[in-house]
Amino acid sequence: MADSPRAPTPSNLYSFSRLKSFDQCPMQYRFRYLEGLKESFRSIESYLGNAVHDVLEWLYGERDRDSRPDEQRTLERFADRWQQGLDDTVVVIRVEESPETYLRLGREMLARFLRDTFSRDRSETVSLEQRLSLRLSDEVVFTGFADRVGRTERGRLFVIDYKTSRSEGNGSEFSEGLQAPLYAASVLQHYGEEQALAGYHYLRHGTTHWQQVDTARALRLVERFLELVSQTEAAGDFPARPGILCAWCGFNAICPAADVPDRFAGGLRYAQGEGVRRLGG
Numbered sequence: 001m002a003d004s005p006r007a008p009t010p011s012n013l014y015s016f017s018r019l020k021s022f023d024q025c026p027m028q029y030r031f032r033y034l035e036g037l038k039e040s041f042r043s044i045e046s047y048l049g050n051a052v053h054d055v056l057e058w059l060y061g062e063r064d065r066d067s068r069p070d071e072q073r074t075l076e077r078f079a080d081r082w083q084q085g086l087d088d089t090v091v092v093i094r095v096e097e098s099p100e101t102y103l104r105l106g107r108e109m110l111a112r113f114l115r116d117t118f119s120r121d122r123s124e125t126v127s128l129e130q131r132l133s134l135r136l137s138d139e140v141v142f143t144g145f146a147d148r149v150g151r152t153e154r155g156r157l158f159v160i161d162y163k164t165s166r167s168e169g170n171g172s173e174f175s176e177g178l179q180a181p182l183y184a185a186s187v188l189q190h191y192g193e194e195q196a197l198a199g200y201h202y203l204r205h206g207t208t209h210w211q212q213v214d215t216a217r218a219l220r221l222v223e224r225f226l227e228l229v230s231q232t233e234a235a236g237d238f239p240a241r242p243g244i245l246c247a248w249c250g251f252n253a254i255c256p257a258a259d260v261p262d263r264f265a266g267g268l269r270y271a272q273g274e275g276v277r278r279l280g281g
């Protein structure tokens with residue numbers, strides 16, 4: 001598949017993903033955000049995450065329309081969504097796995113969510129998939145998408161991010177320490193309130209981690225984010241930092257430093273034109 005160039009990300013627009021990419025591998029950052037190159041494939045893990053997020057958005061939307069989808073309707077919705085977007089750029093990275101493994105995983109996550117979380121959730125939805133934007137300085141704008149903004153039964157504002165990752169996060173900056181808290185800082189400013197909750201819900205585990213963000217913490221988060229942006233902008237070169245994530249990096253076929261073990265070579269083989277099983281068929 002040929003890479004087609006696209007416009008680089010505007011230089012003043014920073015998302016959490018952008019900074020995380022720089023932290024994980026500066027060369028990947030350069031390809032993606034400065035040169036605007038398009039990745040050669042989408043991993044099936046990322047595809048699964050998008051499909052599950054779409055169904056969660058639909059679930060909460062249905063609830064607001066006074067409909068309570070049961071497990072059967074939810075899983076049918078998921079099956080439709082799964083088929084609709086599945087094209088041959090979606091690749092199974094772990095060569096011993098099959099697409100069905102991920103389809104089953106998505107079904108399990110949604111059934112658990114419906115049973116253990118959604119059925120007990122009395123919170124009010126304020127917005128779904130809300131684009132957030134916060135001017136951090138004259139030069140820098142923070143941007144991102146909050147999966148769900150809501151209010152608890154007691155009226156507390158919250159932002160929650162749904163994760164389909166294998167493992168739960170921790171308090172470090174590029175795990176739970178920055179993303180949802182900054183989303184909470186954005187909604188604090190948007191709604192003119194003093195406190196909000198920032199949450200991560202891990203769908204494979206059925207757990208939710210909450211933290212509180214008040215206006216003082218929001219200020220510190222903004223300062224820290226700006227510091228990280230400055231480090232990115234001051235970078236004179238963009239060295240490769242090869243590691244396990246190379247297998248999931250859509251630039252691995254053009255990167256001279258890519259380190260991809262055979263058992264995770266589904267993406268690399270696809271990008272090199274060796275072909276993979278067509279998933280949609």
Ligand code: SF4
Pocket residue numbers: 025027028240241242243245246249250251252255256257258259
């Ligand atoms: S393949 Fe690995 S080293 Fe190369 S850009 Fe991607 S993550 Fe970085």
